[in-house]
Amino acid sequence: MSSGLIADLQPVEAASALVRKLGALCLMSEEEIAFMEGLQNNVLEAEKGQDFIEDGADFRTTFVVLNGWAIRYCLLPSGRRQILSYALPGDILGLHVNFRAKATYSAAALTRVRLAAVDPRRMLEISQKYPILAAGLSWCTAREFAILGDQAVRLGRLGAQQRLAHLLLELWHRLELIGKNEGDLLDMPMTQTDLADTLGLSLVHINRSLMGLRKKGLVTLHRDSIRLNNIDALSAMAEFNPEHLAEFSI
Amino acid sequence: MSSGLIADLQPVEAASALVRKLGALCLMSEEEIAFMEGLQNNVLEAEKGQDFIEDGADFRTTFVVLNGWAIRYCLLPSGRRQILSYALPGDILGLHVNFRAKATYSAAALTRVRLAAVDPRRMLEISQKYPILAAGLSWCTAREFAILGDQAVRLGRLGAQQRLAHLLLELWHRLELIGKNEGDLLDMPMTQTDLADTLGLSLVHINRSLMGLRKKGLVTLHRDSIRLNNIDALSAMAEFNPEHLAEFSI
DNA sequence: CGGCCAATTGATTAAACTCAATCTGCGTGG
DNA sequence: CCACGCAGATTGAGTTTAATCAATTGGCCG
Secondary structure, three states: OOOOHHHHHOOOOOOOHHHHHHHOOOOOOHHHHHHHHHHOOOEEEEOOOOEEEOOOOEOOOEEEEEEOOEEEEEEOOOOOEEEEEEEOOOOEEOOOOOOOOEOOOEEEEOOOEEEEEEOHHHHHHHHHHOHHHHHHHHHHHHHHHHHHHHHHHHHHHOOHHHHHHHHHHHHHHHHHHOOOOEOOEEEOOOOHHHHHHHHOOOHHHHHHHHHHHHHOOOEEEOOOEEEEOOHHHHHHHHOOOHHHHOOOOO | OOOOHHHHHOOOOOOOHHHHHHHOOOOOOHHHHHHHHHHOOOEEEEOOOOEEEOOOOEOOOEEEEEEOOEEEEEEOOOOOEEEEEEEOOOOEEOOOOOOOOEOOOEEEEOOOEEEEEEOHHHHHHHHHHOHHHHHHHHHHHHHHHHHHHHHHHHHHHOOHHHHHHHHHHHHHHHHHHOOOOEOOEEEOOOOHHHHHHHHOOOHHHHHHHHHHHHHOOOEEEOOOEEEEOOHHHHHHHHOOOHHHHOOOOO
């Protein structure tokens, strides 16, 4: 990934996940980096399980995930829940809240989460002052669409084991970009109930599908993580297309 | 919807669907309207069935649908197809193509379609020159996310008849905003195979689910259209939330 | 040591898929 | 004008996948 000489010389360990993510895409000036870091000064914390965006409620704040995981989800009148996507460090929730006064989804902390609350008008400011950053945010938007599109593909056209493998691969690739994987070991803060509500399956069936992947030797289950033993085989069986998350463009 | 006195006095029949859509959201100046109309001067036509965006291919053009319907879809290696969303007149495809050089989905004409091809740099120009329009486009983006989120809800957590009813209601509300419905009669240019690939079901099951809705008296089927006999009952049974497509904000 | 949340397992039911025909409306060529 | 062909819609029958109901187990924290 970031094996350019110059990149290796820069001290990046202090950068926020968002700046790291954008930095993987384009070369930012010191001023641009400083502006993006400055955006993330207003820090909130959400406890595990706590909602911080509510479907139908007024919604006039943009959030940047600093660390921890969150979920975007919808609750139906019947009580069923559909998780739409996972928000990982560096992800932005509510980048496009301007006119629409009401949220169209809820968001909750999956782990304890640190969030930066940003006035959406400052995001508009970016478009005017920092064209490179604006293009970077536009790329983030396109990527979110691709991720949600892949979620629809999983739900609509994959079998249970495929859905699981496909989701695991998506999360692995996304965490890889922000440097949060340890080799093929994937952090798994979500419960099997969460997986069921993500993949449109029942809890029981998720459990059996996980067992199926384990018995095939494709994954090894641990307490709060999962090892992807054969990423190529998993990608093939899940019909996973990593280009949708392409980490390099230009 | 648009029952303001001033709006009623304006001659809007010549406006493009995109301008009508944005006009339902915010009051645009003559200059802004002229700019948006000017954007759509480079017109292409796609025949029914013709692809005009291909997953994985270079993608550096933004398209505005002028009339007709298109689909966004993904093809899997197994040959299965998942339709992600329908693009109706006034919808924008590839608003966020800037950095990402490759498309993450394909798009095809569902009917004969007239498209405006726009240089994405002109979209960036909007952010700098026309803040109202920029906010309007941002709203379009948020709406696209809500539509795709609803698609995930359908696929993940609704039964077959619910999925159908939910999709019909979405399309009806979206067409209503651009003034393309005749009462409760909904245009239906897609085949049952298309519906199957949209809703993650088999062709046979789509047919039986449509029959089910018909037998309940909720819809009346015609050749190329469908009548929604009881929108309230349909909304209730499909757990449909029209607020996700909210036609008025501010 | 309980109590609780999450994971696991078994047994049965229900939803949706597949395979295989058949039917229908419509355009085309004879 | 009609037979033919084709795409799309419809129906039947049997199979598969996943849901539901119902316990049971395992770990962890107070």
